[in-house]
Amino acid sequence: MSDNTIRKVCVIGAGTMGAGIAAQVANAGVPVLLLDIVPKDGANRNAIAEGAVAKMLKTDPAPFMGKRAARLVETGNIEDHLDKVADCDWVIEAIIERLDIKQDLYAKLEKVRTLGTAVSSNTSTIPLAQLTDGRSDEFKRDFLITHFFNPPRYMRLIEIVAGPQSDPATVAKVRDFADRKLGKTPVDCEDSPGFIANRIGTFWIQAAVNAAFDMGISVEDADAIGGKPMGVPKTGIFGLIDLIGLDLMPYLQKSLTSTLPADDPYQKIARSEPLIEKLISEGYTGRKGKGGFYRINREGGGKVKEAIDLKSGEFSAARGSSVVRGSAAKGDLAKLISIPGKVGDYAWAILGPTLSYSASIVPEATQTIVGVDDAMKLGYNWKSGPFEMIDKIGAARLVERLKADGLPVPPLLEQVGDGTFYRVENGKRQYFGTDGDYHDVVRPEGVLLLEDIKLSAQPLIKNGSAALWDVGDGVVCLEFTGKMNTLEGEVMKLIQQAIPVVAKDFKALVIYNEGPAFSAGANLGLAIFAMNIAAWSEVEKLVKGGQAALKALKYAPFPVVAAPTGLALGGGCEMCLNSDAIQPHAETYIGLVETGVGIIPGWGGCGEMLERWIDNPRHPKGPMAAVSKVFEIVSTATVAKSAAEAKELGFVRPTDEITMNRDRLLFDAKQRALGMVEGYQPPEKPEFRLPGASGRAALKLAVDDFRKRGMATPHDEVVAAELAHVLTGGDTDPTELVTEDQLLKLEFEGFMRLVRNPNSQARVEHMLETGKPLRN
Template identity: 40%
Template sequence: MEATLSKPQTQTKNRTIRRVAVLGSGIMGSRIAAHFANIGVEVLLLDIVPSALNAAEEAKKLTLQSPAVRNRIVNDAWQAMLKASPASLYSTKFAERVKLGNFDDNLKDIATYDWVIEAVVERLDIKRSVYERVEQFRKPGTLITTNTSGIPMHLLAEGRSDDFRKHFCGTHFFNPPRYLRLLEIIPGPDTDQTVIGFLMKYGDLYLGKTTVLCKDTPGFIANRLGIQALIQTIRIAEDMGLTVEEVDKLTGPVVGRPKSGTFRLSDVVGLDTTVNVANNLVKMPHDESRDSFQLPGSVQKLMENKWLGDKTGQGFYKKTKDETGKTLILALNLNTFDYQPSQKVKFATLESTKAIDSLKKRFPVLLAGKDKAGEFYRRTFADGFRYATYRIPEVSDELYRIDAAITTGFGWQMGLFETWDAIGVRKGVELIEAQGQKPAQWVYDMLDAGFDSFYKVENGVRKYYDIPAKGYKTIPGTESFIILENLSNNVVWKNAGATLYDLGDGILNLEFHTKMNTFGAEVIEGINKSIAIAEKDFRGLVIGNESTEAFSAGANLAMLFMFAIEQEFDEINLMISQFQQTMMRARYSSIPVVGAPHSLALGGGCELNLHVDRVVAHSETYMGLVEVGVGLIPAGGGTKEMAARASDLYQTGDPELNILQNAFMNIATAKVSTSAQEAREMNYLLPSAQIVLNRSRLIAEAKQVAVELAENGYVQPKQRNDIKVQGKTGIALFKAGVAAMRMGRYISDHDVKIADKLAYVICGGDLSSPQTVTEQYLLDLEREAFLSLTGEKKTLERIQSLLSGGKPLRN
């Protein structure tokens, strides 16, 4: 069985997971099934049998006994999942790992499965009826878990056998399961502790999740805190007269949250989902703030109108077209309930933080704002801080679990207690008191005892304040993580764009911290300096960072654009040459260099990972050579390397031009992988690359690979002189294909010019027949082609468009 894991077995002590059955193929069930397929597990996905034929089935004269009818619900759900964007599978090939069926014909098959996950509709009676049927076929000892978002475990487990109850608990995934990292584990009253331990470890190691142990309380942790924050934000916005667009701007990336903000997020999730959770939580008898779950007026009116968001075509926003066919985004006016063209948002407080890259440093400025934005932040954060303090020990005994759940479940960069630390605990208390409220008593007790932060770092280890112990404890499960932010005392060297850390065991880590981690002079210096230091005093180097946006979005185009406008071609030539030499330095150093890409690894970020000795990639790595989008070709060794990798794939009798054409088309169309697995299929990642599902483990895994390479007797490689290129034959084929695309008006004249130069380089130039060449020969061709394209007016227009608006120009 093919595995995408860095450790390709899915076994923890005394239990192995080879086969998983998912009951219920709705949005969550089908996507949970897909994610298990991603990690190499065989999956059985089941749903109910239809009670009546549809029109298409009647036309085909099918009956309720026809297999196509009996599996219609599960088949339709699975096809909808396959077509949905973003994709739930790392590769479409992995769909083969999922078998579809129905409860009536196939539920008996769960007897051979290791784990049964129930994901049917959120109704206690329906879930209980499913469990009753499951008990007829489930073998003793099999895990049985529910994906409920709020129904208590003790109610679900009522009436079940002892063995069922012992192996039953909640495993609450967040949608979409592939992308959101939270997995809440909720024990029932009789759940065996070994089952909980297994699931906590399995979710972390194999599913790539942050597993958070929750108590069996309403909404568990993430929904309890997250929905409260969302409802209160809407209520405060109404009270302050803020617009939908203003709130989404204030609650987006500026505070380290998704760009969807508050209202757009509600539209995406579906207002009915939020309302259902809120209506359940407002009934809680023991929550001092349960009234905060009462629906604000705008939400009630949207529900009455059935304007639920994307699923109904309108909610807080509505997408429409003008008379020219151009798409318009309209925003709801919360006072008149009319839709109006979405407006740009400006606040003085936001303007004052534009130059502050550090999120931690941004919060004190935001909360001190003198305008409406500042008031909004003071009211919402004060309420969020206060509410979180009272949830301990109700939903969790430890404050770090609350932060872990809210960050990984809702995509926040910092949790509530982490944010509170950023402004200072005492200032946070003053903020709450200024709103006429008070936090829970334990916060005052903590401050009185001389503890003035919820978290602290000691010897590179992050610790949290433990309330019963009245002191700090290490966050369990993080001992094996390497978190660069915690290694401020281990800095070996740094400049304005990069920092070199000592990870221990003779291994260094180079971290970029330019905007989007782009490659400029400081980063190039950092790579060369790091390799030199490692060669002298260490035994290996990892290149990785903890950015949430990008491993690296490629070259810093601003400097290139300036030189090109001034026609400083000698400077451009020198810049390209230095970049190529740096990539080759990463390839041909005397110590192993390991890349640890994640999220965006584009252009130069991709090229660096093409040249290192080994890659340890996060499963969500979006890799590609995208230079064509700005009118250029890859010239940091990217074109050379893809020619070399194609050459390495050639076998006697192979259609070599077909193999090379795949590489050519990936570059010519600026294709970016949608996962690390797809990057492997595109040959950007070699078979030797490891794919890690848990982002928190990425640098630690990369360090281990560097250690292993060093201890296994790493030998400095020699530059290649055996790259087979196709010469004129390949150029002619590729040019013909490009000409056909131009005739079909798929590409512009300038695209043709770029593609022709790419064909010339990747085929090794104007050679009369296929032959072998050196790496340096191809690098020189790259540099010449790149240099000539920087003199093209249309290339400069593309670069300028990207620098000014962030959108590619197809001129």
């Protein structure tokens, strides 16, 4: 190859993993060739690959970030189209985990690929040395293992294994593409069984299952103890097995026991349970089957969640579990394992062996503890990695208890002694190495994290809901800090304080945070409190304060770039809409959802969306075209399910760039802001030509039709009427121009009428109590 650019990828194997990998390549805007075998009937020789793409277009959660991405997938079969590999820069093999079949494919690939084309396997069980046995030196030089995690769009981990003959430049090319284009965090692994995440993950699950059977712990209590209190997803242990499939567990066990050394601790705990074997044989393979440890009983037309009794094998109604309380429930691991009785004993039965095992595989599986922690956080969605967990408990305390219980104490645990595996020194996060020294945690070029900046800096301004940080090069970061980063008066107050600070001493502002949600919108709890005591002046102050703050940002004398990720709803969406540019993470779920709680956007969202759709060159012109489109999007509380879809819906401009890797978001947003500094002028205030009463009549007809078809409730009509009043310009004449300030006034008046409506108040309360919209 003439350069290091990956312009086209081939994925061989259109099963769940292979198809998902192909979809993520397409999500990155890169053409991908998806091949599989010719089906036995042979009527349509590309049927398997074509069927995989068709299935993904219907799958939820969606593998594709938008339907346009699917067009980048070219389908074919191995017999007729393998020669097309010559045009690809990276070939990913994701076929069945059988060495003979993989080696047969590599022999064919070697004849058709272009020299220098990277070839990788998605294997999680077969050593690289075995995969390349018998291949030429040239093939070995271009070969590596790239182990993705399922589902490939959403799981950020990719484990990379390079062989002794792998070309470092080829490995670097693949690593960089996986990082920047596919949004993955590459973790370098040694060529050892199970690599990192599945090796620890399989051990952890086995230890937890064994202990539950041995100690008589119910599946619900096991998940309550081994889930959220440990920083593990709420599925816990048995819920996770149901999710990934009971039938996968024996396969993983067999794979590891056949490849790990005889003295590996996993060999001692690997065992089968007759109940699990019985469940699998009867089709209880988890969520993909009739159920697993949990099932939904639909007898008599009902829908009852049931859990299995591990002793009797009988199902009964799930009762939930609250056996863990207080600080232990919030992640205090030292307290969790010290709780007297079954809760503490079970927690220790999981954590003790798992943390010991995690420490034992460094440097055999990966060179540093950072690799282990990253693998478990990104591959299994743990909040903390094993070594971060050890620091929470205390390494010395952990060693003491391991010894008391006769459990192995790995050298690395002895070595750290009374110290910690991580520390902060001179404003740098450091990790404990196998050489006994501490080393700086080094971020890749182009990665900038607020958590690192906070190690050596104090905020420029701070209150209980927001903070302002200097992120270097004349750029300031506005961070929300409330629960779910909700927005209220304190946020707006800080924005107004920030503008003169930035204008005086800095060049630009980025709105960004490192929570799981950019912002879930306005603080509904405060709003409903004010409604309940009829403190309408407080609600008015919240709406007007938000309008004033966001417009002050919009017309500030410096560039403002919003960098959302995760949820950006309601007011969070309006924060983005009022920015000069948006640099969204690919997994941004953005929308104006106010109608779902019986209100309408109040912080300028209506005008900002109208402006985008009026300016959209691909959208029809005319007074009603933009109004109808924005009404459709906002009245149905439509949320974009990706940044790509946000562009299609108009929340994100066509000129806005998307960041695929979450860790690169702040850096990219900062660069975008700096690129706008020279010659920056605030935008001109827009004016709108809106249809007035005739436009409202047309929108009312549409809502009436929805109501007749049972798709709109009586209160939906009330909310839609207020929204239509704003979007059509109120009592304007179509020959007159409506200013932005007039639209804001209409928003404010419509919002206040709705919050006084008991049906809207009921919607807000219901959302706060249940997290679901009320259809009243």
